[in-house]
Amino acid sequence: MKNTQRQVIIAGNWKMHKTTRQATALVEEIQSAADGEKNLPEIVLIPPFTALVAVEKCLRKSAIKLGAQNMDWHDEGAFTGEISPLMLTDLNVQYVLVGHSERRQYFGETNTTTPLRIKAALTHGIKPILCVGEMIDEREAGLTDAVVSRQVGAALGELNSEQFFHVSIAYEPVWAIGTGNHCAAAEANRVCGMIRKTVAALLARLEDSTGNGEPFNANRLPILYGGSVKGSNIAEYVKQEHIDGALVGGASLISEEFLAIIQAAQERVKRAAKATPSNTPTAHR
Numbered sequence: 001m002k003n004t005q006r007q008v009i010i011a012g013n014w015k016m017h018k019t020t021r022q023a024t025a026l027v028e029e030i031q032s033a034a035d036g037e038k039n040l041p042e043i044v045l046i047p048p049f050t051a052l053v054a055v056e057k058c059l060r061k062s063a064i065k066l067g068a069q070n071m072d073w074h075d076e077g078a079f080t081g082e083i084s085p086l087m088l089t090d091l092n093v094q095y096v097l098v099g100h101s102e103r104r105q106y107f108g109e110t111n112t113t114t115p116l117r118i119k120a121a122l123t124h125g126i127k128p129i130l131c132v133g134e135m136i137d138e139r140e141a142g143l144t145d146a147v148v149s150r151q152v153g154a155a156l157g158e159l160n161s162e163q164f165f166h167v168s169i170a171y172e173p174v175w176a177i178g179t180g181n182h183c184a185a186a187e188a189n190r191v192c193g194m195i196r197k198t199v200a201a202l203l204a205r206l207e208d209s210t211g212n213g214e215p216f217n218a219n220r221l222p223i224l225y226g227g228s229v230k231g232s233n234i235a236e237y238v239k240q241e242h243i244d245g246a247l248v249g250g251a252s253l254i255s256e257e258f259l260a261i262i263q264a265a266q267e268r269v270k271r272a273a274k275a276t277p278s279n280t281p282t283a284h285r
Contacts, residue, residue, distance in 0.1 A: 007222050008041035008238070008272070009168060009245040010265050011067060011129060012252025013097065016048055023051035027058040029255035034262060035062055039273065041245055041265040044095050044129075045252075049083060052091050060092075067095035067129070070103055073113070073120035085124040096121050097247075099155060100131040101174045111154035118155055122163050129168045129224070129247065130155050132195070136175035144173075148191060149198045156199065161206050164216040169195055169223050170247040176227030178249055183227055189240035192223045196242055231260030238268040 018026060027045060034043060046067035047055045056066050072082035088096065098117045103109035114130065121128040132151040134144045148171065156167065171192050173183050183191075200218035225237045226247030237243045245265055251257040 005220055006244045006272075008265050008269050009044065009129075009222050009224055010041045010258075010262050011044035011046060011095065011170075011224065011245070011247045012258055013046045013067075013069065013100075013226075013247060013249055014048060014051075014253060015069070015102070015249060017253055018047060018051055020051050020054045023047050024054050024058060026253070026255060027055050027064075030258060031058065031062055031064065033255070033259050034064065037266070039266045039269040041262065041269055043262060046095070046097060052088075052093065056091050056093075065094045066092060067097065068093045068126075069097050069100070071096045071098070071117055071121060071126070073116035075120075085120050085126060088126060089124050093126060095127045095129055097170075098128045098130050099151065101133055101172055101177060105174070111151060114151070114155040115158060118159070118167070122159075122166055127166045127168065129170050131170045131172050131226070131247070133172040133174050133177075133227070139173065139175060144191060145194050148195060152195055152198045153202065157202055159202075161203065161215045164199070164203065164221065167221070169199075169221065170226045171195060171223060172226035172247060178228065180228050182229065182233055183225070185233075185236040185240055185243075188225045188227075188237060189242050192225065192240070192242035195223055196221060229261065231257050231264070234261045234264045235267075238265055 044065045044067045045055060046069055059066055068088050071088060072079055072084055075084050075086050099109055099114040118128045132148050134147040138144060138147050175181060176183050196218050199221055203216060203218055222244040223242055224245045224247045225243050229246045229248045230251040234246060237246060246261060248261055251261060
């Protein structure tokens with residue numbers, strides 16, 4: 001199995017950082033260095049909700065994509081404090097994080113609510129990035145594979161083949177997020193490979209529903225690594241067979257760090273371009 005058929009994605013999750021003015025300044029720094037570059041990965045900036053309008057305005061003439069950190073599954077209603085998919089599409093949001101560990105840990109996200117958000121995002125043309133990962137006690141108990149595969153199956157188990165074309169998964173071991181304790185590249189690759197096998201098993205239950213003779217194959221699924229990713233360690237991750245980019249936290253708040261990560265991903269894109277025949281169809285639409 002080769003990774004040359006998969007899209008490379010670098011997504012920066014700013015979490016609860018950056019005022020509108022600070023967000024605009026950071027976007028401009030990233031754009032000035034990235035726009036016009038060749039062999040760029042798909043770059044996704046994910047600011048807090050308060051900065052979406054300002055960041056969207058900055059990105060209108062850019063190839064950089066806009067993402068949101070969360071989304072309710074209802075189109076509208078009496079849900080104080082929530083943001084609907086209609087609100088996001090109105091702001092040209094193209095990606096949304098679903099099931100991030102901080103949403104699971106602090107705000108009640110569960111394996112029951114993640115599929116509702118996934119389906120709502122896909123219904124409204126927003127690409128979900130499903131976040132999965134184990135807690136430190138689960139890893140120490142040898143439950144990593146069971147926990148992660150259960151999260152993947154719960155979130156994606158009811159999708160049809162066509163919908164998988166618009167989904168990405170980020171493996172973020174909870175014990176590595178913001179701690180400086182990144183998961184070793186080989187181990188992260190092993191878990192990402194297990195995620196790919198889990199998706200393949202889900203797809204095996206489906207008949208082709210695309211209507212165009214092109215059923216989705218798990219080998220096409222972009223799987224990202226997240227967890228204390230920075231410029232000094234990203235190269236080791238994007239060399240791995242099953243890791244197709246990164247979901248970046250703290251390092252995405254510093255333009256120099258984030259650009260270093262993008263640069264490493266460019267090398268991955270270049271290698272893929274050399275290894276892929278020119279007539280190979282685009283893998284992730």
